[in-house]
Amino acid sequence: MAIAIFLTFVGLVLxxxxxxxxxxxxxxxxxxxxxxxxxxxxxxAFAGDYLSAASFLGICGMIATAGYDGxxxxxxYLAGWMVALFVVAEPMKRLGKYTFxxxxxxxxxxxxxxxxxxxxxxxxxxxxxxxQMVGAGVLVExxxxxxxxxxxxxxxxxxxxxxxxxxxxxxxxxxxxxGGMLVVFSTIVCIAVLYRGLSTTPDQGGRVPxxxxxxxxxxxxxxxxxxxxxxxxxxxxxxxxxxxxxKLSAGGIETWWARYDKxxxxxxxxxxxxxxxxxxxxxxNGLPESKENQPRLYGNLEAIKGKTGPEASTGKVGPFEFLxxxxxxxxxxxxxxxxxxxxxxxxxxxxxxxxxxxxxxMRPGLKFKVEGTPVQRLDFLSLMLALxxxxxxxxxxxxxxxxxxxxxxxxxxxxxxxxxIGFFYVLTMYMGLGALVNSVVNPLTDNMxxxxxxxxFGTFLxxxxxxxxxxxxxxxxxxxxxxxxxxxxxxxxxxYMQIDFTEKQKVRAGKIAAFVVGIIAIILxxxxxxxxxxxxxxxxxxxxxxxxxxxxxxxxxxxxxxxKGIAASIVTGMVSAIGIIMFSPSIYEKxxxxxxxxxxxxxxxGIFSIPLSFLVLVVVSLLTQKKEQAAA
Amino acid sequence: xxxxxxxxxxxxxxxxYKANIGVWMFxxxxxxxxxxxxxxxxxxxxxxxxxxxxxNLAVVYGFGLIAFALVLALIYxxxxxxxxxxxxxxxxxx
Numbered sequence: 001m002a003i004a005i006f007l008t009f010v011g012l013v014l015x016x017x018x019x020x021x022x023x024x025x026x027x028x029x030x031x032x033x034x035x036x037x038x039x040x041x042x043x044x045a046f047a048g049d050y051l052s053a054a055s056f057l058g059i060c061g062m063i064a065t066a067g068y069d070g071x072x073x074x075x076x077y078l079a080g081w082m083v084a085l086f087v088v089a090e091p092m093k094r095l096g097k098y099t100f101x102x103x104x105x106x107x108x109x110x111x112x113x114x115x116x117x118x119x120x121x122x123x124x125x126x127x128x129x130x131x132q133m134v135g136a137g138v139l140v141e142x143x144x145x146x147x148x149x150x151x152x153x154x155x156x157x158x159x160x161x162x163x164x165x166x167x168x169x170x171x172x173x174x175x176x177x178x179g180g181m182l183v184v185f186s187t188i189v190c191i192a193v194l195y196r197g198l199s200t201t202p203d204q205g206g207r208v209p210x211x212x213x214x215x216x217x218x219x220x221x222x223x224x225x226x227x228x229x230x231x232x233x234x235x236x237x238x239x240x241x242x243x244x245x246x247k248l249s250a251g252g253i254e255t256w257w258a259r260y261d262k263x264x265x266x267x268x269x270x271x272x273x274x275x276x277x278x279x280x281x282x283x284x285n286g287l288p289e290s291k292e293n294q295p296r297l298y299g300n301l302e303a304i305k306g307k308t309g310p311e312a313s314t315g316k317v318g319p320f321e322f323l324x325x326x327x328x329x330x331x332x333x334x335x336x337x338x339x340x341x342x343x344x345x346x347x348x349x350x351x352x353x354x355x356x357x358x359x360x361x362m363r364p365g366l367k368f369k370v371e372g373t374p375v376q377r378l379d380f381l382s383l384m385l386a387l388x389x390x391x392x393x394x395x396x397x398x399x400x401x402x403x404x405x406x407x408x409x410x411x412x413x414x415x416x417x418x419x420x421i422g423f424f425y426v427l428t429m430y431m432g433l434g435a436l437v438n439s440v441v442n443p444l445t446d447n448m449x450x451x452x453x454x455x456x457f458g459t460f461l462x463x464x465x466x467x468x469x470x471x472x473x474x475x476x477x478x479x480x481x482x483x484x485x486x487x488x489x490x491x492x493x494x495x496y497m498q499i500d501f502t503e504k505q506k507v508r509a510g511k512i513a514a515f516v517v518g519i520i521a522i523i524l525x526x527x528x529x530x531x532x533x534x535x536x537x538x539x540x541x542x543x544x545x546x547x548x549x550x551x552x553x554x555x556x557x558x559x560x561x562x563x564k565g566i567a568a569s570i571v572t573g574m575v576s577a578i579g580i581i582m583f584s585p586s587i588y589e590k591x592x593x594x595x596x597x598x599x600x601x602x603x604x605x606g607i608f609s610i611p612l613s614f615l616v617l618v619v620v621s622l623l624t625q626k627k628e629q630a631a632a
Numbered sequence: 633x634x635x636x637x638x639x640x641x642x643x644x645x646x647x648x649y650k651a652n653i654g655v656w657m658f659x660x661x662x663x664x665x666x667x668x669x670x671x672x673x674x675x676x677x678x679x680x681x682x683x684x685x686x687x688n689l690a691v692v693y694g695f696g697l698i699a700f701a702l703v704l705a706l707i708y709x710x711x712x713x714x715x716x717x718x719x720x721x722x723x724x725x726x
Contacts, residue, residue, distance in 0.1 A: 068679075068690050068691075068694075071694055072694075074694075074698075075668070075694050075697055075698070078697070078698050078701055079661070079665050079697060079701065081701065082657075082658060082661045082662075082701055082704070082705075083658065085654075085705055085708065086654035086655065086657050086658035086661075086708065087654060087655070087658055090644075090647070090650060090651075090654075091651070094644065094647070320685040320686060320687060321686065323686075323687055323691050324682075324685065324686030324687055327680070327682075327686075327687070327688050327691065359680040359688070360680070362680065362688055362690060362691065363676065363677075363679035363680040363688060363689075363690040364672045364676060364679060364690065365676060370672050370673055370676045371676050377673050380669075380672070380673065381669060381673060384665075384669045388662070388665060407644060407647075408712070408713075408716060411650075411708075411709060411712060412709065414705070415702075415705045415706065415708075415709050418701055418702055418705050419702055419705075422698040422699070422701060422702050425698055426695060426698060429691075556651075557655075
């Protein structure tokens with residue numbers, strides 16, 4: 001049934017594209033839906049554009065693994081809309097035609113701005129495309145049983161078809177339908193979570209028996225570890241950053257256990273683990289890896305307000321009560337941590353229980369070290385700055401201001417978007433925490449937490465949610481590819497290179513550009529498999545905020561801004577943000593290098609690259625005042 | 633090829649007024665957002681204190697930022713709409 005619903009949805013999306021393809025003949029129709037979309041439809045389509053894989057898959061996944069820290073993305077993403085509404089919406093609509101470059105260049109007619117802004121649009125779009133494609137692969141993998149790369153290629157092919165047929169009109173209606181359905185069905189999932197309530201032995205409504213992880217006592221005899229349960233013998237051990245792990249052997253199967261020393265007593269707790277053998281074989285929990293033998297989903301409450309066992313179950317709870325219980329210091333939540341080490345040539349990954357009190361889960365600190373070193377705190381500040389300033393600088397969001405008839409409609413559609421997006425972000429808290437307490441978090445990737453939570457309520461909801469999530473990716477990727485193709489066909493080829501295009505030729509150039517960008521997105525989506533999509537989007541926000549926002553703001557509010565100042569600011573923001581990202585610990589880790597050796601200790605570049613971009617704009621503008629006045 | 637907007641709209645007599653209140657509302661929201669970030673960085677333990685309905689400051693402030701965004705947006709839209717209507721009425725009289 002899941003596959004049938006999924007395929008029906010994809011079929012509808014493609015049908016809609018072909019329907020609008022027949023109507024799209026002009027460049028205005030292709031790049032800006034003719035500027036005639038109703039503001040309410042555009043507002044929900046905004047929500048559809050914005051609530052991408054990062055919001056639905058990434059934020060829910062991060063809340064499921066890091067609690068409140070994941071919700072910080074929701075807060076930052078939503079706050080960014082205030083910049084869009086109060087500062088950017090109406091002026092962008094008044095100044096532009098099809099692209100963000102049009103608006104920046106409206107006062108100057110500068111080739112430098114056209115080139116810099118078009119490249120920036122391309123770069124930001126590609127940065128934003130990566131997490132969407134990663135999300136697509138993650139989603140399709142369990143649904144259709146195909147590998148990650150095949151899922152990415154499938155999404156890429158469908159999106160290229162959509163964009164190459166109809167452009168912005170079909171993208172708008174796909175986003176409208178998807179945005180509306182996403183909010184409605186996410187609400188249903190949240191109501192189901194509250195209705196089910198909380199338990200220390202979550203069994204997904206009786207569908208999947210709760211797995212009790214074993215605990216055994218041990219002691220040290222003459223310096224050697226010995227278990228009380230004599231069916232186990234100790235076969236080895238490892239210590240990684242203060243965490244101890246013990247390898248036990250029983251019946252010819254070796255298993256890894258987490259060791260805890262407290263008050264002179266030694267306790268061993270069962271873990272999950274995978275082993276990559278030197279000969280290429282892979283084991284999961286001691287047995288050969290297969291479709292059936294994968295790490296179990298995890299996450300549960302060890303205690304609810306200090307109570308354990310059947311009497312701790314709450315039955316249905318209210319929305320405030322749910323959060324209140326989870327934030328109680330006496331509530332203990334079993335998150336899991338991943339630890340990697342080498343053991344006799346084998347690469348071992350252990351997923352170990354990590355019990356966290358509720359008061360720590362429900363405040364910042366588990367992922368973002370707000371009580372950590374100055375660098376860690378600076379990284380947090382940098383992220384929150386980029387999220388706040390990034391939204392209003394995203395090309396695929398900015399182009400949606402050209403699909404409505406007037407500046408007032410641009411404003412109203414932004415407010416509809418804020419209402420829909422804000423409501424959805426409140427829901428992410430319940431979906432993420434719901435996944436954590438219902439034992440549906442995949443230790444291999446947290447991105448699937450929301451769809452897996454839906455599956456715990458039955459196949460139908462899983463199929464619908466997965467189809468919507470897939471449409472989410474399709475719609476956002478379509479919007480990004482249109483923004484990128486507009487940058488190539490309209491900004492670079494038509495306006496910068498001044499190729500004498502007819503309307504038809506320009507649309508064709510846009511479609512060819514869409515095809516090329518789509519292929520690039522597919523390749524990057526395969527390379528970046530496994531990274532949290534919200535983290536990746538956070539990086540795209542930082543690049544957008546650094547490259548685009550300073551020039552938008554200064555163009556609107558500083559009369560001394562010059563064309564050269566804008567071009568220099570865009571290039572500086574883009575290069576500095578990408579440079580910091582490339583030498584950051586996360587990227588080092590992704591490419592197998594030791595993150596501690598990364599030359600720049602920050603993951604989020606915004607705190608440096610955004611002010612630098614502003615500064616360069618001011619300095620270059622002041623230095624080029626006379627030249628540009630003389631030229632004028 | 634011409635480079636006029638995809639959809640034409642006439643001159644906007646309320647543009648300066650809207651830009652002005654937009655900036656002030658942006659600064660107001662930015663200040664409240666900055667305070668949220670500052671508390672997290674300077675007094676992170678405040679965030680786990682229970683404030684109302686059994687919810688801690690982190691949840692109340694976070695949800696509050698989302699709700700306040702919508703309230704402020706609606707006020708902004710109302711003020712802009714009133715000014716646009718007044719401007720149109722004044723244009724009609726002239």
